[in-house]
Amino acid sequence: MDSNWILQRLQEQQAYLEIPSVAGNPAAVTQAVAWISARFQSLGATQAVQWTEKGGNPVIFAEFAGNSARTVLFYNHYDVQPANLLSEWRSDPFKPKFTADYLIGRGVADDKGDLLSRLTVLEYWQNHGGLPVKVKFMVEGEEEIGSPHVASYVQAHQKELAADLCIWEGGNRDEADNFEIICGAKGVVSFQAQVQTAAQDLHSSLACYADNAAWRLLQALNSLRSTTGEIQVDGFFEGVQALTPAEEATVQAMEFDPITVRKNYGLWRPLMTKNPKEVLINGPTLNISALTAGDARASLKTVVPSQARALLDCRLVPGQDPHHVVQLVARQLERNGYGDVEIQYLQGEAAGRSDLNDPQIQLSYQIAQQIYGQQKVRIILNMAGGGPVTPFLKQLKLPLVMIGVRSAESKIHAPNENLRLQAYQQATVYLSTYLETLARL
């Protein structure tokens, strides 16, 4: 498979990258759905349909015949992050720009590049005797807003989605340019903590005797952690399983240079842990994502706020249930004397990991070693972030690998999102080879 041809096909398909398909932009969503459906059809899909009956943006499902009985299900999404912070973009986010080494534009890495790479592999095999395996696609349009409808669609279409393996979006190259094969995702649960201390905000002269919702929330949340940040919620770590020696070995093999990481993310404070690799893979979190009380714009309006609210999220690892974790937090607050802090569950998804012993996953590793080099491949048990993997792992019972075109410098969700062309080309060759060898497994 010729590198120049891969690049040429990328350039020829850039119309897809020009569609500003943010989930909340119905016209662009329609355009993206039409573009993908047409491509699927022109590539010879035996069916290419849109699922809409569960609500949300359409899910495109397509199926392609293959020369072997094995079936691979690809998961992708056509929605992209908004191209905000426009002044920081060095080119128009929806006018993809090719430089000698990079392609720059919103969505090129997350996740339109993955789809184009996969379409290119399909095209290649259709021109070379047909696909080595049966291929299915599920392409959704709400990933960047939390994939609220994926579980329902998977539930409703288990038969159509049946496969041997799920190839997810969003593999990566790490900072040492190792190719990552990611085999799962952490879970995440979002919840709200809210406290009210009076019917309305009070003049701050009453602070001498009236309780303050901001102070109260702050004390309540503070009671959930030690001063060094250890989570102090009874039962929180129950069910979390220690890694097996094989899993532990994959963690130890991960790249993690604290100095580089602090520099890349602009961290002003020391790391909160001595075991960053372990916690990235198997460490649950208790994060405050937002705090609000009073009016922070009114610098001289001295009130005793009557309400304070925090948004929190926990990244979860296998063995933790989203609802149960939130209950544990609520119970701990009550035990700590903060029963008046109201906890509201918002959204959650459990963690999921593939079985590393699955031969298809082992093959993905072996082929990657051939393509990228013996020492340049890393197995990642699960990404530190989340994604709607659970229905695929648990309901469809598919092993799942995330392999793709991104690299460490891809700036997903940020201005100047980009693809390194060499990484794109190599990932496309890798995928093609992997599918070919999967057929013979």
Place this chain on the structure above:
Amino acid sequence: MDSNWILQRLQEQQAYLEIPSVAGNPAAVTQAVAWISARFQSLGATQAVQWTEKGGNPVIFAEFAGNSARTVLFYNHYDVQPANLLSEWRSDPFKPKFTADYLIGRGVADDKGDLLSRLTVLEYWQNHGGLPVKVKFMVEGEEEIGSPHVASYVQAHQKELAADLCIWEGGNRDEADNFEIICGAKGVVSFQAQVQTAAQDLHSSLACYADNAAWRLLQALNSLRSTTGEIQVDGFFEGVQALTPAEEATVQAMEFDPITVRKNYGLWRPLMTKNPKEVLINGPTLNISALTAGDARASLKTVVPSQARALLDCRLVPGQDPHHVVQLVARQLERNGYGDVEIQYLQGEAAGRSDLNDPQIQLSYQIAQQIYGQQKVRIILNMAGGGPVTPFLKQLKLPLVMIGVRSAESKIHAPNENLRLQAYQQATVYLSTYLETLARL
């Protein structure tokens, strides 16, 4: 002085109450200044000028001749709070509405009613042989936005403002309908606490190793108080003087029914102190008036906030310096290990109290007992709130009393602000009598 006449004069002067003279409304400010200046002139002011050279809304200064050598300086303000929460007003806030017992409208109690009462007393005496004392007025237009220019104008016009006594705005009737003579004000200092933990917000999957500005600020602030709310800032209470037995007696005589107070203010939590009267008068505070981190409207946007910010204020008592108090907080944070929390001083004013032994203040009490009843007068050492009293107390060296037309139900700063007409009438009679007896002191 006839009660009906007082009410009639109030009705006849309601044009002043119709001016929506919020400090930020230049047209209304001009209108209010013109109205007051014209009234001063028609009441025979020997001078009525506008001070504008220090910036801000015009300050009206007026002087009236009197039949004795004693000079009383009145402080008032023509600006009012915005009439927000319009849907909760039962009448147009700037169409003053008379009921059998009340006058309802924005500013009627804070502080236009006081000025109209004082003008009525002037008018009475001008019709009855002239004012018993010399009278000066300083009427500013920025009280509701923190009186940023008052100190400069007092500094620049010490000679014109020279007097024997300052009669402030904003006396009150307490919840048991006792007439309050308030002899000072707490100080207040506003400051900001801000912390940054990274160059930008991070994906919350990094919460496993990256510090979080919200958590950090929360821990830092929490280190400044005990879990029961005691301020733990070294040196914070240094300089705070214990009350003398005479002062203590005035505190003990204050009305304070915790059940009524909790009900009136809608307090959902128990009081934070067993000595509410003491702390209202002589207890400094450490209040969080606002908190912000992340985006509290984005309930599912899970980030590690890189910045968190709190607005704080301390109500101060005599012996505490605003700048010093903020320095103490900053030093304590540093000692507690939170030197990265940046403290920024915003605005401050020291507390001030009059000398209760001043014969003019003693007279105000005696006359009040005659008018309101032996048991129905309370001396309040200082209000729990603040006000720009320091330049008058410290620079002009004037004893200062706050006596006026408000009552406990006046709802200042809130919808349906009102004057109880009986309280207005009685306060006007009281002021007239007080001026008359002051002349003979």
